[in-house]
Amino acid sequence: MAADQLDATFAALADPTRRAILARLAAGEATVTELAAPFEMSQPAISKHLRVLERAGLVTRTRDAQRRPCRLEARPLQEATAWLENYRTYWEESYQRLDGLLDELRAVEEQSRGAESDEGER
Amino acid sequence: MAADQLDATFAALADPTRRAILARLAAGEATVTELAAPFEMSQPAISKHLRVLERAGLVTRTRDAQRRPCRLEARPLQEATAWLENYRTYWEESYQRLDGLLDELRAVEEQSRGAESDEGER
DNA sequence: CCATTTCATAACCAGATAGTTTCATAACTG
DNA sequence: CAGTTATGAAACTATCTGGTTATGAAATGG
Numbered sequence: 465m466a467a468d469q470l471d472a473t474f475a476a477l478a479d480p481t482r483r484a485i486l487a488r489l490a491a492g493e494a495t496v497t498e499l500a501a502p503f504e505m506s507q508p509a510i511s512k513h514l515r516v517l518e519r520a521g522l523v524t525r526t527r528d529a530q531r532r533p534c535r536l537e538a539r540p541l542q543e544a545t546a547w548l549e550n551y552r553t554y555w556e557e558s559y560q561r562l563d564g565l566l567d568e569l570r571a572v573e574e575q576s577r578g579a580e581s582d583e584g585e586r
Numbered sequence: 587m588a589a590d591q592l593d594a595t596f597a598a599l600a601d602p603t604r605r606a607i608l609a610r611l612a613a614g615e616a617t618v619t620e621l622a623a624p625f626e627m628s629q630p631a632i633s634k635h636l637r638v639l640e641r642a643g644l645v646t647r648t649r650d651a652q653r654r655p656c657r658l659e660a661r662p663l664q665e666a667t668a669w670l671e672n673y674r675t676y677w678e679e680s681y682q683r684l685d686g687l688l689d690e691l692r693a694v695e696e697q698s699r700g701a702e703s704d705e706g707e708r
Numbered sequence: 709c710c711a712t713t714t715c716a717t718a719a720c721c722a723g724a725t726a727g728t729t730t731c732a733t734a735a736c737t738g
Numbered sequence: 739c740a741g742t743t744a745t746g747a748a749a750c751t752a753t754c755t756g757g758t759t760a761t762g763a764a765a766t767g768g
Contacts, residue, residue: 467602474600479726480589483669490676496745509727511746516725530735530744538677545670547605548663554612555660601756618715631757633716638755652714652765 469521470547473540476520481505482513486522489536496532591643592669595662598642603627604635608644611658618654 476482485499500510514534517523521540525532598604607621622632636656639645643662647654 467605470605471600471602474596478593478596478600480593481726483589483592486673490673497743505726506728507745508729508747512726515746532745536673536676538673541670541673542677545667545674548667548670551608551612551660551663552667554658555664603756619713627756628758629715630717630759634756637716652712654715 465543465546469540469543472520473522473544476516476522477544479513479516481510482517485510485513485517486536489523489534493533493535495528496534499534587665587668591662591665594642595644595666598638598644599666601635601638603632604639607632607635607639608658611645611656615655615657617650618656621656 477486481503484502488494488499488502496507496511496514499514500507503510514523514525518525522537523534524537525534527533599608603625606624610616610621610624618629618632618636621636622629625632636645636647640647644659645656646659647656649655
């Protein structure tokens, strides 16, 4: 919940490569080279991304011989979601307003015609 | 849902000043100077933050005389949340694992003693 | 119409980011 | 032990970021 934690988490998520890495890790542990394979990018570049993810607490690394398997840590994602949840009522309210507007339009239409077909629905 | 949109949204959220601005806007529209007031920062700095938020679609501006009232747009927050929701099962699963571990510990404790009080619970 | 308010833009700067290539280290494998 | 694999680290570069000050433009209000 600390601001720095949110800073680091959101900053880490702001890069498509890193989001792809997280998506891959959601399917299970993977080594650095496995993670690097899908990208047209040097291995050190991936290592840097992993360091960013690690500092944000989104990834932890263990040891397996020469390999350093990475594992997803979902906790910061949960905290980021918790922060965003504060705004849920806000966007739901927007939908309510939209719904209200649509209802209103529908009512006006209804009123300004006899008994035609209801094309234009939805 | 486009990657660029998520990039922009998460990048915008990665700054505490900008998150504070959004929190303020959740309470209702505000002008640039109103938004700048709480910060020890020059007005152009706030204008830059607003431009970042605007490009991310998190803020829209209208016109009222010399003032440019800002309004929160929650849609990108909803999309970011939707992305994060994909990982909800993952962190819930972690809790399950934690719960399982606790259950296991409790069982072992239970088994390794007679009928003492259950301190250490939870 | 002149002064004020509100805001944006420009130019600049320091530090962070994202990538590169090259080299080093560590642990397996034969 | 020699070679290979997996990864980290260093040095360099270009671009982005977040801030500054100084200036300019648009609209209001007397």
